[in-house]
Amino acid sequence: MSVPYAKLPGWAEYGLIPLVNLAVAFLISGLVVLIVGESPLEAAYHMVNGAFGRGEYIGFTLYYTTTFIFTGLAVAVAFHCGLFNIGGEGQAYIGGIGVVLACLAFDRTLPWYLVFPIAIVGAAFFGALWAMIPGWLQAKRGSHIVITTIMFNFIAASLMNYLLNRVFKPMGSMSLETRTFDTGGQLPKLDWLMSIFGLSVGSAPFNISFVLALLAAFGVWVLIWRTRLGYEMRTMGHSPAAARYAGIKEAKIIVIAMMISGGLAGMMALNPIMGEQFRMQLDFVQGAGFVGIAVALMGRSHPAGIIPAALLFGMLYQGGAEISFEMPSISRDMIVIIQGLVILFAGALEHMFRPAITRVILGLSPKTRDAAVTKGA
C-alpha cells in the first residue's frame, strides 16, 4: 500500500521540489569534485561562468538549449500518449537526411528563408518516418516501443554510417561528412537578439532555430491541451481502457503520436546541421536524443517545464565543457557524472524529498493548524 501524496501548492510542486532535487544533485557532484581533489566552489564558478559569463557563452548555452527543447518535446509528446520513446537519438539522426537533402538541393539557388521551411518539413518528415515504424509495430504487433526504438537507434546509426560513406560524402573526401553548404543552407545567428541585452554572440552558433524550438513548444502545448488529437492521446496515455471505451482508435493514435514525436526529434537536426556546422557530420546528434528523456522527465512533459529543463541541460553542457577546460584534473566524464546525478535526483528520485517537504509546508499552513486546534477542543 502506498501512502497517497498530499497536494502541494503549485510553487512547491513545480518550483521548490525540483530546486531541492537539483540542489542535492549539485551537492553530491561537489563531493565528487572534492574527492578528485579539486575545489567544488571553483568548479561551480566555472560552471556558471562558463554557461552565462559572456555573451558568447550564453550563445552556446542557448544553442544546446535549442537542441534539448526539440528532443525533450519529442519525448514528452509520446509520453502523453503513454509511449516511452527512447528513439529520439535515432529519429534526430535520420531527421538529418531531410535537412541535408533540402540544403544540398537548394543552398546555391534559394535564400536561407526559403530553404529553412523545406528543411523543417524534411527533418520532420524523416524523423516521423523513423518513429512511425516502431509506432506501427507497437500498435499492430504489440512489439514494445522501448525495445524497438532502442534498436532503431542502432539501425539509424548504421544507416547513416552507410549513407555518409556512400551517398552524401563528396567524391575524394576522406572525412565522413557532406560538403559544406552555401549561404542558402546556413541559418542566421540571433546576434540581434543578444545585442538587445548588450551582449555579443561571438562565435557561438546561437541561431534562428531557437525561435523555431520555442514555437514548437507552444505548438506542443496547443496540441496536447487544446486539440481533440491531444485529448485522445492523453486519454490513451492515462488509461488505454478508457480510450477504448471512448471509441478512440488505439492503433491510429499510437502511430500518429509517435510520428509527431519523431518529427520533433527530427527537427533537432536543423540546429547543428544548418545552424552550426553547415554540413552533416557523422554522429552529429551526440546523445541529445537521450538528454531529451531527462529534459522531458524534469520538465514534467509540459512545454513550460521543458524549456527551463532544456536550459539547465544546456548550461550543464556548456558550463561543463568549460570546467574540463579550466580544471584539467576534471575530465569530461565528470560532467557526465554531474548530468547523471541531475537525472537521478530530478527523474528517478523525484519523490525522495516530497514527504519531508510536504510535512514542512503543510505543517506551516494555517489551514491545518486550525484543524489541529479545533480537534483538540
Next chain:
Amino acid sequence: MSELAIELKGIDKSFGLVHANRNINLKVRKGTIHGIIGENGAGKSTLMSILYGFYQADYGDIIIDGKTIKIRDPNAAIAAGIGMVHQHFMLVENFTVLENIMLGAEESQILNAGITKARAELKRLEKEYALEVDPDAVIEELPVGIQQRVEILKALYRKADILILDEPTGVLTPAEADHLFRILRQLKDEGKTVLLITHKLREIMAITDEVSVMRRGEMVATRTTKDTSVEELAELMVGRRVLLRVEKGEAKPADVKLSVKNLTVRDGRGVTMVDDVSFDIRAGEIVGIAGVAGNGQSELLEAISGIRRAKSGTVLLSGREIDVTGNADPADLRRRGLAHVPEDRHHVGLVLKFEESENAILGYHDDPKYRRGMLLDVDAIRADAEAKIAAYDIRPPNPRLKTANFSGGNQQKIVLAREMERNPDVLIIGQPTRGVDVGAIEFIHKRIIEMRDQGKAVLLVSVELDEIRALSDRILVMFAGRVVGERTPDATEGELGLLMAGVEGRKEAAE
C-alpha cells in the same frame, strides 16, 4: 465477557490536507462480532489499515488486550494477534492452499519440516472451526468463497485472536455469505473477536453484536445491534434521513430497443465467458442481470458496447445490427443512441487524472459543439460541465478539479451525467452504485427510474442483489456465462440466490 480486545484512543490520521481519521475512539469487547459501518471515504479502511500496521496514526493509542502497543507494520499486528482478510484477497493464485497459508511463516529455508507441521496445524484448524478446504488445491481453481476461507485460515494459522474482515461479502453469493456468517459465529463462540467492515446494513443487523458508525473520518456512534434499526444506522451514516426503498410505478414497455441473440464471448485466453445469451429489452423497461461477479456480466456489457469483440451472435440496436463480432465502434454506437456506464469507473469510465470537465466529454469529444475550428472549445466544454454539475448536484462544483479528487459517488455522477444527458435510446449500466455512498445511491436510483419512465431501454448489471430487485422490471440471472433463468422482481432472494449459485439453473437450462 466485558474485557476489551481492542481499544482505540484518540486515533488521528491525515494525508496532507485530507483528515481521514479524526480523534477516533473505539472499544471492541472480546469475543464479540463488532461491525464498523460507514460510507465510502468515511475512513473505515484507513482506520483498519492503522490497526493492521499499513499506516501509522499521527496521534492516539492502540490498546490490544489491555496493553498499549505500537503497530509499525503488519508483522507487528500479526504478533499482537490481529489477522486481516482483505477485500481483495492477498493470495498467490498459482500456489496451493497449504503454500499460501505457510507463506511468510515458513520458519526455515528448507520447507519440508514446515510443510508437515503446517499440514497438521491446518487439519486441526479445519476441524476446530469447520472450515474445510483441500490443502493441496490450487487457489485459482477454487471458488471465491473458498478462497476467502483460505484467507481466514491464514489469519488463524498465524494465531490471530482478532480477525478483521474488510467488505467480505462483496464477491459472495447469498448462500456463500450465509456460510461465512456461520463461520464467523463459530469463531466468536471459540472466543475470537471479529471486526466486520461493511457498507451493507443488512449484514450488520444479521450478524454483529455491536456496531460503530463512521462518518467523514469521525466515529459518530456505537450501538448495540439489537437496540438499533437499519433506518437509524443509515441516518447516522449519511447524517440525514435516507429513503431506502426506491419508489417506482408500473413499467410501460414499448418497442424492442436492444435485442441480443445467441451472443457468445470469449476472453483473451479463449475461455467462453458469455455463452449463447439471448434477450430483448424494450423501451421503458429496466432489465436487470443478477449474478455473482465473474459470471460473464462484464464481458456481456463490453461486447454490447463495442469494447470487446464477440465470438458469435447478433445484437440489434433500435432494429439495426451492431457488428459485435467485427469492428463495432463505441464512438459509432454512441451516435446511434447507446449510452454505457461502465462497471469500472476508475479505469474505464473516467480518466482520474483529467479535470472534471475533460471527463464530462469522454467518448463525446468529437462532437462539433465542443470544437472551435481546429481546436477544442475549452469554454464550451467547461460551460457544459457546469450545467451537468448543477443538474446532478456534483460536489465540489468545480469543473477544473482533478477527477481523482471527487468522492466515489460524485465520480459516478460525472459518468451518469455524461451518459444520461445525451438522451440515449438504450442505456447500459454496470454496477451503478459500487463504492458509492448511501446518499448518492438514492439519487442514482431515482435517475435510473426516470430514464425508464422517459422511455429508455435500460440494461442493468449489478452484483448487489438488492439493487437488482429494487430497480428491475425483469431479472435475468447469469451463471457461468449463461442466462439460467428469468424472474420478476417479486422473486425471493433465496430463489434468485439458488439461480446465481447455478443450482436451479442447470435443471432449467437442461429442460
